[in-house]
Amino acid sequence: MTNTPAKTFHTPLVTLNDGHLIPQIGLGVLRIDDEGVVPVVESALEAGYRHIDGAAGYNNEAGVGRALAATGYNTGEQRKSLWLTTKLRDSQQGYDSALKAFDDSLAKLQVDYVDMYMIHWPTPFDWRSGETWKAFTKLREEGRVKTLGVCNFLPEHLERLHEETGEWPAIDQIELHPTWQQREVVAFCKAHGIAVEAYSPMARGADLNAGDGTIERIAAAHGVTPAQVILRWHIENGTIIIPKSVHADRQRQNLDLFGFVLEPAEHAAIDALDGPTRAGHDPLTFTYA
Incomplete structure (x- = not known):
């Protein structure tokens, strides 16, 4: 009797500006401690993930680094096949402090560069994104960062950053799910x-039961899970997604989104679930780490 190897999934690539x-x-690693993140990243890489989304504020960069080193994804050809993101702590925004913080992140991650460095929150009440971005562009010029991004920026923050730097970020990472679609930001x-x-x-799982069973009914029609239905909806919208799971089987499910297509009416039914309540924090008032 032979063991059938687990299927390795390959995900589409999105071209940035x-x-x-x-x-x-990608794999999100929020709220996983520094020890616990090691097997999570290792199982994700084995399943076929080639995009890891981390942050200094998650306090597990060193664990991510140990996983990359243990699997060989921190150097050579394997490193080139991986997209690695980390984010600057809000408390370390500013020019000199951002450069110093990046050195610390790079050491913990045990890599020579990251694919994307992001401003974690706009903190408009203590705005330093313009100066921070200048540090980011220096890191990009040095080849230690490839792509520059932001998280949780509203249009007014994106416009202010553009006015101060002359650049639009490549990515805006935002809270986005069927019941909180942020259509103005997306547009x-x-x-x-x-x-x-x-x-x-x-x-965080709350939308699996959205719409009086809408998601479950669509899932049953396709023989997939409610989570796969929601993630497929994102994929069809062209959105980059970073679902988090610490379970290897669920990690694989979250990659297995390309064996079915939502009917137009099903996609529209999910669109109709948009609501007025976010699950997370307000970018106008929140600061993280």
């Missing part, structure tokens, strides 16, 4: 060539 290609599905990003990346793509 700077020409770089990012895998459309602004699309109009300015900024890719949209969704965190909490299922509202």
Whole structure:
């Protein structure tokens, strides 16, 4: 009796406004401790993930780095096949502090460069994104960062950053799921060539039961899980997604989105679930780390 090897999935690539290609599905590692993140990243890489979305504020960069080193994804050809994102702590925004923080992140991650460095929150009440961006562009010029992005920026923040730096970010990573679709932000990003990346793509699981069973009925019609239905909806919208799971089987399910297509009426039914309540924090008032 032979063991059948587990299927390895390959995800589509999205072309960014700077020409770089990012895998459309990544692994989120928020709220996983530094020890616990090691096997999570290792199982994701084994399943076929080639996009890891981390942050200094998650306090697990060192664990991600140990996983990359253990699997060989921190150097050579394997490193080139991986998209690695990290984010600057809000408390370390500013020019000199951002450069110092990046050195610390790079050391913990055990890599020579990251594919994307992001401003984590706009903190408009203590705005330093312009100065921070100048540090980011220096890192890009040095080849230690490829792509520059932001998280949680509203159109007014994107416009202010553009006024101060002359650049639009390649990506705006925002809370985005069926019951919180942020259509104005998405439309602004699309109009300015900024890719949209969704965190909490299922509202931390809350949207699996949205719409009086709408998601479950669609899932049953296709023989897939409710989570796969929501993630497929994102994929069809062209959104980059970073679902988080610590379970290897669920990690694989979250990549297995290309064996079915939503009917137009099903996609429209999910569109209709949009609501007034976010699951996470307000970018106008929140700061993270």
